[in-house]
Amino acid sequence: MTLKIDLPKDFNKELLFQYLRRSSDEISFSLEGESVFKLFFFATKVVLCKIDFNERQISVDFLKSNPNTQEKEDIENYIRDWFDLDTNLSAFQEMAANDFILRPLLKQFPNLRIVKSPDLFEALSWSIIGQQINLTFAYQCKRRLVKYCNRSIEFEDKTYYAFPTPEQVFHMEDQVYTDLKFSRQKVRYLRKVAEAFIHNELSKKELQSLSFTEAEARLTALKGIGKWSANYALMRCLGFREAFPIADVGLHNALKKHLNLDHKPNLSEIGEWAKNWKGWEAYATFYLWHSLL
Numbered sequence: 001m002t003l004k005i006d007l008p009k010d011f012n013k014e015l016l017f018q019y020l021r022r023s024s025d026e027i028s029f030s031l032e033g034e035s036v037f038k039l040f041f042f043a044t045k046v047v048l049c050k051i052d053f054n055e056r057q058i059s060v061d062f063l064k065s066n067p068n069t070q071e072k073e074d075i076e077n078y079i080r081d082w083f084d085l086d087t088n089l090s091a092f093q094e095m096a097a098n099d100f101i102l103r104p105l106l107k108q109f110p111n112l113r114i115v116k117s118p119d120l121f122e123a124l125s126w127s128i129i130g131q132q133i134n135l136t137f138a139y140q141c142k143r144r145l146v147k148y149c150n151r152s153i154e155f156e157d158k159t160y161y162a163f164p165t166p167e168q169v170f171h172m173e174d175q176v177y178t179d180l181k182f183s184r185q186k187v188r189y190l191r192k193v194a195e196a197f198i199h200n201e202l203s204k205k206e207l208q209s210l211s212f213t214e215a216e217a218r219l220t221a222l223k224g225i226g227k228w229s230a231n232y233a234l235m236r237c238l239g240f241r242e243a244f245p246i247a248d249v250g251l252h253n254a255l256k257k258h259l260n261l262d263h264k265p266n267l268s269e270i271g272e273w274a275k276n277w278k279g280w281e282a283y284a285t286f287y288l289w290h291s292l293l
Contacts, residue, residue: 003060003076010089012111013053015290019115022293025139027146027161028122039153039162040078042071046153048160049075058083063155081118081239089113092280096287099276101258105287114286116236120204121197122163123237124219127229128189129182135250144180148172166197189224196222204238212240235282244281246270254288 020031030037036051048063058079067075080086089111096102117123129145130138149164149172170191177187196202202222207215215238219230228245235243245251252264255273259265265273277284 001062001066003062003072005058005060005076005079005085007053007056007058008085008089010093010111011083011085011113012109015109015112016053016083016115018293019290023135023139025136025143027143028163030158030160037160038078039151039160040067040071040075041151041162042067042074045071047071047075048153048155051079064153078118082116084113084116084239087113087239087241089283092283095276095280096284101255101273102277102284102287105258105291109287109290112287112290114236114283116239118237119163120202120207120233120237121166121193123233124193124222124225124229125163125169125190127232128186128193128224131186131229141181145169145182148176148180166194170194170198186224192223193225208238212242215240235285241280241282242278244274244277244285246274248285250289250292251285254291258288258291 017031017034020026020029020036028038034052038049038051040047040049045065045067047065047067050061050063052059052061060075060079093106096106117126126138126142129141133141146161146163149168151162151164151168152159154160174184174187177184182190193202202218207218210218212234215234216227216230219225219233220227225233228247231243231245232248234240235245246267251270255261255265255270256263274281274284
């Protein structure tokens with residue numbers, strides 16, 4: 001059984017794979033040549049998907065087991081969200097073509113789309129894991145956590161993993177987290193977020209029904225989710241185009257490099273430049289991040 005998903009005309013496969021390959025420690029999906037493997041857990045079965053791209057379509061082959069109609073729809077929606085296939089980029093491209101910062105990036109990275117993290121619990125957990133450490137160490141911590149929780153299947157002598165459940169993250173012992181190189185503060189934050197999911201206090205659908213300001217407030221009310229983490233999730237998971245992690249170190253480094261500055265820009269400078277990005281701050285940020293790869 002194969003699922004076909006049409007690609008928008010303004011889609012750049014090469015840039016997508018450039019982003020997907022940014023860390024050899026990534027474990028939430030696997031890359032094998034030009035194929036992406038992604039594991040999905042459903043109530044009664046586990047489905048391993050092999051995702052391939054041609055010029056006009058994505059082909060999804062189901063390995064190990066076949067999804068029913070609803071599961072197939074869920075997988076398609078995840079993939080559409082993951083690669084941001086449903087966003088009309090014309091307004092962003094028009095704005096960027098007239099912006100002195102984004103114009104050269106638009107030419108350098110034509111038709112780049114945000115690569116999202118569609119699962120809210122995973123997105124929030126990753127935002128906590130990545131706080132105040134470099135990206136390499138963050139990926140290593142995530143990999144250790146995922147492998148320890150071992151939500152996985154074997155297929156053709158390879159192991160494929162999915163991110164842990166809130167219950168797994170919440171109930172892990174302190175010593176295990178210490179062995180996995182997690183700080184005590186991050187463990188507290190991860191457990192707080194996991195607890196919110198266990199008690200059904202957070203849902204992606206509910207947050208997406210709110211205004212940007214309301215959704216940001218809901219997230220920052222959680223212990224351990226500050227402005228940066230909230231805007232990361234709003235941008236990378238919930239699809240709010242106005243999300244703007246303005247204090248992000250990677251954003252600052254990208255602007256310094258891109259503009260040939262002798263200093264990292266301050267928040268006032270960035271805020272002034274970003275006035276022209278209104279409504280597309282998330283995309284502007286992603287293009288600048290991509291310039292560091």
